[in-house]
Amino acid sequence: xxxxxxxxxxxxxxxxxxxxxxxxxxxxxxxxxxxxxxxxxxxxxxxxxxxxxxxxxxxxxxxxxxxxxxxxxxxxxxxxxxxxxxxxxxxxxxxxxxxxxxxxxxxxxxxxxxxxxxxxxxxxxxxxxxx
Amino acid sequence: xxxxxxxxxxxxxxxxxxxxxxxxxxxxxxxxxxxxxxxxxxxxxxxxxxxxxxxxxxxxxxxxxxxxxxxxxxxxxxxxxxxxxxxxxxxxxxxxxxxxxxxxxxxxxxxxxxxxxxxxxxxxxxxxxxx
Amino acid sequence: xxxxxxxxxxxxxxxxxxxxxxxxxxxxxxxxxxxxxxxxxxxxxxxxxxxxxxxxxxxxxxxxxxxxxxxxxxxxxxxxxxxxxxxxxxxxxxxxxxxxxxxxxxxxxxxxxxxxxxxxxxxxxxxxxxx
Amino acid sequence: xxxxxxxxxxxxxxxxxxxxxxxxxxxxxxxxxxxxxxxxxxxxxxxxxxxxxxxxxxxxxxxxxxxxxxxxxxxxxxxxxxxxxxxxxxxxxxxxxxxxxxxxxxxxxxxxxxxxxxxxxxxxxxxxxxx
DNA sequence: GTGGTCTAGACCACG
DNA sequence: GTGGTCTAGACCACC
Numbered sequence: 001x002x003x004x005x006x007x008x009x010x011x012x013x014x015x016x017x018x019x020x021x022x023x024x025x026x027x028x029x030x031x032x033x034x035x036x037x038x039x040x041x042x043x044x045x046x047x048x049x050x051x052x053x054x055x056x057x058x059x060x061x062x063x064x065x066x067x068x069x070x071x072x073x074x075x076x077x078x079x080x081x082x083x084x085x086x087x088x089x090x091x092x093x094x095x096x097x098x099x100x101x102x103x104x105x106x107x108x109x110x111x112x113x114x115x116x117x118x119x120x121x122x123x124x125x126x127x128x129x130x131x
Numbered sequence: 132x133x134x135x136x137x138x139x140x141x142x143x144x145x146x147x148x149x150x151x152x153x154x155x156x157x158x159x160x161x162x163x164x165x166x167x168x169x170x171x172x173x174x175x176x177x178x179x180x181x182x183x184x185x186x187x188x189x190x191x192x193x194x195x196x197x198x199x200x201x202x203x204x205x206x207x208x209x210x211x212x213x214x215x216x217x218x219x220x221x222x223x224x225x226x227x228x229x230x231x232x233x234x235x236x237x238x239x240x241x242x243x244x245x246x247x248x249x250x251x252x253x254x255x256x257x258x259x260x261x262x
Numbered sequence: 263x264x265x266x267x268x269x270x271x272x273x274x275x276x277x278x279x280x281x282x283x284x285x286x287x288x289x290x291x292x293x294x295x296x297x298x299x300x301x302x303x304x305x306x307x308x309x310x311x312x313x314x315x316x317x318x319x320x321x322x323x324x325x326x327x328x329x330x331x332x333x334x335x336x337x338x339x340x341x342x343x344x345x346x347x348x349x350x351x352x353x354x355x356x357x358x359x360x361x362x363x364x365x366x367x368x369x370x371x372x373x374x375x376x377x378x379x380x381x382x383x384x385x386x387x388x389x390x391x392x393x
Numbered sequence: 394x395x396x397x398x399x400x401x402x403x404x405x406x407x408x409x410x411x412x413x414x415x416x417x418x419x420x421x422x423x424x425x426x427x428x429x430x431x432x433x434x435x436x437x438x439x440x441x442x443x444x445x446x447x448x449x450x451x452x453x454x455x456x457x458x459x460x461x462x463x464x465x466x467x468x469x470x471x472x473x474x475x476x477x478x479x480x481x482x483x484x485x486x487x488x489x490x491x492x493x494x495x496x497x498x499x500x501x502x503x504x505x506x507x508x509x510x511x512x513x514x515x516x517x518x519x520x521x522x523x524x
Numbered sequence: 525g526t527g528g529t530c531t532a533g534a535c536c537a538c539g
Numbered sequence: 540g541t542g543g544t545c546t547a548g549a550c551c552a553c554c
Contacts, residue, residue: 200269313538384492447528
């Protein structure tokens with residue numbers, strides 16, 4: 001999995017890193033049960049502070065994407081509970097996003113098409129097999 | 132249009148306000164050509180500084196959602212240009228979001244259903260009529 | 263001469279109007295010695311305040327582009343003195359503008375080409391004949 | 394780089410500052426990759442508010458002249474994308490400016506000479522080497 | 525340390 | 540009347 005960070009982005013580094021890892025899991029580049037690099041390793045590779053990577057891992061753990069095993073570091077979590085709070089939050093973000101697409105001049109059919117295209121390419125099978 | 136701000140949120144006030152107004156336009160609560168409250172009025176109503184509201188309006192103007200008419204203040208913009216940069220940005224956010232939904236255990240059909248529900252309730256007709 | 267005003271522009275109306283008239287003179291759409299509309303007439307046509315048009319005319323007079331004759335209104339001035347102060351001001355604006363073009367990635371040849379194209383289309387002959 | 398602000402000018406401080414910095418980059422007084430002073434430092438040196446400098450930096454960032462690196466502050470951007478919207482805007486300003494020079498009594502040859510002089514002294518080579 | 529956000533006032537340009 | 544600019548402080552998020 002290749003992790004790219006833009007130091008000049010407005011988005012905090014720890015958020016970028018979190019997003020990249022989530023995308024990596026989604027794409028199947030890193031599989032359930034596999035380990036993430038150690039905090040020290042990753043921070044060195046990226047040239048960022050260890051605190052930054054640490055914060056990223058804490059968030060991923062909090063969100064249920066990874067589990068932190070004291071002995072073996074951070075592993076991709078096999079659980080994928082449908083968490084209502086979390087899902088609601090994402091749905092409201094989705095609403096905001098699609099509203100903007102709407103206001104930018106796309107009609108319902110076009111917006112649905114955009115969504116379909118994205119959904120088609122989601123790496124869902126791999127995950128379902130594991131679960 | 133009811134604008135609610137969470138003072139304890141981590142999200143900056145001016146961003147919350149921007150999002151609320153975009154949603155308000157999307158829902159048709161405020162229509163194209165209508166005026167937004169004056170900076171002073173809104174800042175007083177919300178109990179925030181005028182510069183905060185000012186910044187919100189500047190962003191909305193920059194994004195093309197409103198226009199500032201020197202004579203009559205801020206109005207909802209009738210323009211809805213499909214801007215490629217902007218659309219690409221939103222699409223990548225959409226990808227991230229749907230990946231998360233995916234990882235939370237929803238399959239393709241379910242995710243598509245979520246999108247469909249949201250799209251159904253978008254207030255597109257009203258907007259098209261106005262344009 | 264067609265004068266177009268954008269009420270939602272960041273540029274003040276009286277400046278837009280001043281610029282449009284200068285361009286009109288430059289293009290030869292209105293010739294030396296001819297009259298501009300009265301303040302009242304123009305303000306009514308454009309749907310702007312008479313003070314606004316008044317301010318535009320004052321500036322044009324100040325800059326030497328028009329002369330205001332109490333009996334016959336505003337006429338395009340036949341004089342075109344090379345005023346050092348004014349020219350210096352324009353040159354520094356020119357420097358700023360060309361510097362930006364430069365920083366946007368155009369080289370000397372390209373920038374010169376841009377200038378040449380614009381200069382070619384200036385309506386200089388008409389003016390020189392009049393003088 | 395020496396930055397001079399005219400407190401009595403009609404031009405907003407943040408615009409003056411923006412122009413001065415663009416000129417500084419153009420002249421090669423500050424080179425690509427180098428850092429601008431911190432917001433606090435510069436605001437103190439100039440005797441203006443931090444928010445004023447902040448606004449200047451935001452605009453320069455928006456225009457692509459600088460990048461804000463979370464770790465090291467504001468740096469001169471190596472990018473120099475030819476942006477069509479931006480270029481068109483500058484070209485119409487150029488047309489207005491050259492029309493004024495024209496109306497002030499300069500003929501085509503003289504105007505071209507003025508442009509040539511300015512272009513000659515643009516610090517283009519330095520920039521191209523750096524890129 | 526950095527930039528980002530925010531406040532409670534104020535004054536100005538514009539129309 | 541409107542939005543735009545500015546100040547002198549403050550606190551926060553990030554690294």
